[in-house]
Every structure is written in C-alpha cells, then in structure tokens.
Amino acid sequence: MSDPKQEFWLxxxxxxxxxxxxxxxxxxxxxxxxxxxxxxxxxxxxxPGKALILTRDANEPRQAGAASENLAVILSDAGPLLxxxxxxxxxxxxxxxxxxxxxxxxxxxxxxxxxxxTADALRRAPAEIFPGLKLSGPALVAASDRNRALSEAxxxxxxxxxxxxxxIFDINAKDVRHHDGQxxxxxxxxxxxxxxxxxxxxxxxxWRAVVRxxxxxxxxxxxxxxxxxxxxxxxxxxxxxxxxxxxxxEIEYEWDKxxxxxxxxxxxxxxxxxxxxxxxxxxxxIA
Amino acid sequence: MSLEQPGLRVIQVSKxxxxxxxxVFSNVNFELGRxxxxxxxxxxxxxxxxxxxxxxxxxxxxxxxxxxxxxxxWPIGFAGGFQGSLSGLDNVRFLSRLYKRDYHETLERxxxxxxxxxxxxxxxxxxxxxxxxxxxxxLSLAIEFDCYLIDELVAVGDARFQRKCQxxxxxxxxxxxxxxxxxxTNLVAKYCDRAMIIESGKAKIFDDIGxxxxxxxxxxxx
Numbered sequence: 001m002s003d004p005k006q007e008f009w010l011x012x013x014x015x016x017x018x019x020x021x022x023x024x025x026x027x028x029x030x031x032x033x034x035x036x037x038x039x040x041x042x043x044x045x046x047x048p049g050k051a052l053i054l055t056r057d058a059n060e061p062r063q064a065g066a067a068s069e070n071l072a073v074i075l076s077d078a079g080p081l082l083x084x085x086x087x088x089x090x091x092x093x094x095x096x097x098x099x100x101x102x103x104x105x106x107x108x109x110x111x112x113x114x115x116x117x118t119a120d121a122l123r124r125a126p127a128e129i130f131p132g133l134k135l136s137g138p139a140l141v142a143a144s145d146r147n148r149a150l151s152e153a154x155x156x157x158x159x160x161x162x163x164x165x166x167x168i169f170d171i172n173a174k175d176v177r178h179h180d181g182q183x184x185x186x187x188x189x190x191x192x193x194x195x196x197x198x199x200x201x202x203x204x205x206x207w208r209a210v211v212r213x214x215x216x217x218x219x220x221x222x223x224x225x226x227x228x229x230x231x232x233x234x235x236x237x238x239x240x241x242x243x244x245x246x247x248x249x250e251i252e253y254e255w256d257k258x259x260x261x262x263x264x265x266x267x268x269x270x271x272x273x274x275x276x277x278x279x280x281x282x283x284x285x286i287a
Numbered sequence: 288m289s290l291e292q293p294g295l296r297v298i299q300v301s302k303x304x305x306x307x308x309x310x311v312f313s314n315v316n317f318e319l320g321r322x323x324x325x326x327x328x329x330x331x332x333x334x335x336x337x338x339x340x341x342x343x344x345x346x347x348x349x350x351x352x353x354x355x356x357x358x359x360x361w362p363i364g365f366a367g368g369f370q371g372s373l374s375g376l377d378n379v380r381f382l383s384r385l386y387k388r389d390y391h392e393t394l395e396r397x398x399x400x401x402x403x404x405x406x407x408x409x410x411x412x413x414x415x416x417x418x419x420x421x422x423x424x425x426l427s428l429a430i431e432f433d434c435y436l437i438d439e440l441v442a443v444g445d446a447r448f449q450r451k452c453q454x455x456x457x458x459x460x461x462x463x464x465x466x467x468x469x470x471x472t473n474l475v476a477k478y479c480d481r482a483m484i485i486e487s488g489k490a491k492i493f494d495d496i497g498x499x500x501x502x503x504x505x506x507x508x509x
Contacts, residue, residue: 188491188502189498189502190497190498190501190502191501191505221509269505269509270501270502270503270504270505270506271502271505272484272486272489272491272502272505272506273486273487273489273491
C-alpha cells in the first residue's frame with residue numbers, strides 16, 4: 001500500500017536570490033523523500049506521497065487549508081530586486097517589484113510569523129523545517145546597497161520597527177551623491193518632489209516616520225512639505241528650516257488596511273542653490 | 288571629422304572691482320554655439336551687465352579667459368562707445384572704417400533702422416539716452432555680427448521701436464547667436480534656449496529655459 005498524499009508548502013516571496021534558494025532546496029527535499037512542485041496545480045495531479053509545493057504567496061496554502069506545521073516561510077536577506085530592475089534608470093518597475101515583494105512578505109509574516117525562517121538564521125544553524133527536511137540557506141551573495149537597505153526595511157513586519165535607509169528612496173535632483181548611508185543632493189531647480197518612495201506595503205496600524213534631513217544655509221530659507229502615508233491619503237506637514245543644520249521630522253499616519261507607503265519631501269519654491277542631506281527614516285508602530 | 292568649435296568659450300572667469308570687498312561673480316564657465324541663444328538672468332546688481340561688458344571687451348575679467356571664435360557686437364543697450372563730440376554721422380563713418388564696411392551703405396542702413404533723421408548731424412553728446420541706444424542698435428545691425436550682446440532691450444526706444452528691434456534681431460537674424468541680459472521673462476522664454484542665472488556671486492547654467500525662468504521668478508519674489 002502506498003503512502004497517503006501529504007502536502008507541504010514552502011513560501012519564498014520574491015527575492016534576488018530566489019533561484020539559488022530553489023536550487024539549494026530541491027536536492028535536499030528529494031533526498032528527504034519529497035517530490036518538489038512549483039505550483040499547487042502541478043501537485044494536485046501528483047501520485048500519493050510527500051509533496052513539497054513552492055510558492056511566492058501565502059494565500060495559496062491558506063486557501064488550500066494547509067496546517068501551519070506543514071508550511072514554512074523563507075525570508076531571504078538578498079533584497080527583492082533582480083539586478084536588471086535594481087540598476088534600471090526607469091523607477092516604475094522597481095517600485096512595482098518592491099510593492100509586490102513587500103506585500104507577499106507581509107502576507108507570509110502576518111499569517112505564519114511562527115513559521116518564518118530567515119536566511120541569516122538558517123545560515124547560522126540549519127533547521128528542520130519539515131520532518132526529515134533540514135535546510136540551510138544558500139551561500140551569502142553580495143547584495144546591492146539598495147537591496148540590502150530594502151531587506152533591512154522589511155524587518156518592519158517582524159519587529160514593528162525598522163530603519164529605512166536613504167538608498168531605498170528616489171531623489172529628484174540633478175546632482176545626487178550617495179555615501180555612507182546618506183544621500184546629498186543639489187536643490188537647484190523648480191518647485192518639485194525631491195524625495196519619494198519606497199512603496200513598501202505597510203500593515204494595518206498607526207506608523208510613525210522619523211526622518212532626518214540636513215539643510216545647508218541656502219536651502220534653509222525655502223518652504224518644504226513632508227507627506228507620509230499611502231499614495232492617495234497621507235499626513236502633510238509644511239515647514240521652513242530657517243537656519244542651516246540637521247533636523248528631525250516626526251510624522252504619523254494610520255493605515256486602515258495594508259497598502260503601499262510613500263514618504264515625500266516637496267520643495268514648494270524654486271531654488272537657485274544649496275544642498276540637502278537625507279539620512280533615511282526610522283519607522284515604528286505607534287498603535 | 289572635427290566637431291565645430293563653439294563660438295564663445297568662457298573659462299573660469301571672475302570679476303572683482305577695485306576697492307570692492309567681494310567679487311561680483313567667480314568661476315563662470317560656459318560655451319555658446321554659433322547659433323546659441325543664451326539668456327542672462329539675475330536680480331538687479333548681481334552682475335549681468337558686468338558680464339555682458341566683459342564679453343563685449345569693455346571690462347577685463349579679473350581672472351579667467353574669454354575666447355571668441357565669432358564676431359560679436361558691442362552690448363546693445365550700451366552706448367558708451369561713442370565719441371560724444373563727433374556727430375552721429377561721424378561716428379557711423381568711424382565705425383565703418385573700423386569694421387571695414389562701406390560708409391554710404393552702412394549709413395543708409397543705420398538711417399533706415401534708427402529713424403534719427405537730421406539728428407544724425409548733431410554731436411552725439413546732445414542725443415538722449417534713447418537716441419544713443421537706437422544709433423548703437425542701428426549700427427550693430429548695419430555692420431552685421433555673428434553674435435549679438437543685448438543688455439536689456441527695453442532700454443531701446445518706445446514699444447513700436449522695440450517690436451522693430453525684436454523682428455530685426457530674432458526673426459531676420461534667426462540663425463545668429465545672441466546673449467541677452469533681461470528681466471523680461473516672456474521675451475527670454477520666447478527667444479532663448481538656455482539661460483544662466485547669476486545670484487550672490489554664483490553663476491549657473493540651465494539647459495531648460497522654462498526651469499530657469501521659474502527659478503528666476505522665485506528669486507525675484509524672495
């Protein structure tokens with residue numbers, strides 16, 4: 001008599017090294033007696049035995065009624081962006097990739113937080129994610145600054161707070177220089193949105209952004225507006241620094257449902273000269 | 288294949304007046320093509336006229352170099368180059384010789400454009416500033432230059448004469464280069480393709496004329 005059919009789900013949200021994860025997992029799973037499938041539809045046609053279904057979306061096992069002990073969520077630390085999207089000059093595909101990956105990570109963390117395995121933890125100590133299947137992460141690959149910063153930003157789902165580095169935001173200026181986690185840019189130009197992004201999907205709740213900005217003397221005399229929230233609804237705050245130096249801006253917004261976040265800094269007047277330094281933002285849950 | 292040399296090259300130019308504590312501007316760098324149209328924008332006292340005069344050879348730069356590879360007019364709007372004791376006719380004769388042009392032909396063109404009539408026989412020191420500007424403009428058009436330096440076109444005559452100047456410069460000489468200092472943002476936006484804004488001793492080139500006009504408008508309002 002053959003074994004009854006048993007389904008196990010491995011959720012790997014989009015990440016730069018997803019192919020490496022799959023390549024690492026497949027032989028381990030096979031030698032542990034699993035048949036690996038890359039979709040639920042494929043698995044449904046399979047003969048009895050232990051099926052390991054790989055998916056990006058936690059909704060699939062939930063809809064299939066999978067028990068939490070029969071699934072695991074893998075969180076890579078390589079960041080969500082494939083190299084061609086990360087380095088493209090057109091930002092829209094990158095924004096879409098961040099929105100999509102963060103939404104799927106949020107879904108996995110929200111539904112099965114106790115079944116989340118991080119790449120870092122797996123590299124330090126292999127874990128038996130399912131009976132007989134012991135997993136260690138693929139070798140650490142060098143991630144881009146943006147991917148590394150996005151990976152750090154995604155820790156907001158597990159810890160209710162994280163640091164969003166300047167690398168994950170877009171800067172609308174002619175002369176932009178990134179170094180040591182901060183970005184310095186020339187303000188010269190017409191009134192416009194200076195900083196925007198990162199479109200990470202936020203869980204429901206009230207979230208505070210603490211943003212640090214440095215203003216040189218010529219830039220301190222201008223009026224600015226900071227927006228924090230979703231792309232359609234947000235909290236706004238207008239200010240004029242009035243003196244040069246480093247400033248901290250605190251702004252809160254309440255998400256009533258998960259949706260993409262956006263922080264914007266707008267220049268409200270034309271500017272001839274001066275530089276702004278953006279140090280990134282601390283994001284934390286208030287309620 | 289060699290690329291065409293720019294008509295004008297300004298390299299690291301700065302200007303400090305004697306006795307002055309601060310420089311008017313420093314590190315000015317730009318090039319102008321042989322049909323380039325550059326606006327000079329800046330609030331009063333920022334150094335637009337100084338730069339135009341330096342380009343016209345009337346003032347020397349304190350540091351840096353100005354290299355011309357095309358002929359250039361004197362600054363239109365500036366009439367300081369006339370010999371006041373000579374009549375308008377004598378000044379036309381003098382400049383015709385200087386630029387190796389036929390006197391009668393030049394006079395006919397100046398007379399036709401400047402509309403000064405019999406006043407041309409009077410010494411230039413008796414001319415009003417408007418008449419001087421008309422004579423200077425008429426002469427610069429009669430002699431024909433590759434590049435025109437324009438320091439505030441509104442200084443030249445009434446509205447009808449200004450229209451005539453604009454037609455002569457911007458339509459009949461559409462493929463010539465020019466460099467125009469002006470507060471008139473409509474004129475600048477209509478005829479220039481790039482701009483330099485001078486503010487607090489700094490000069491910046493804007494390749495987007497619309498952006499330059501917008502930034503300058505904010506500077507003026509501040």
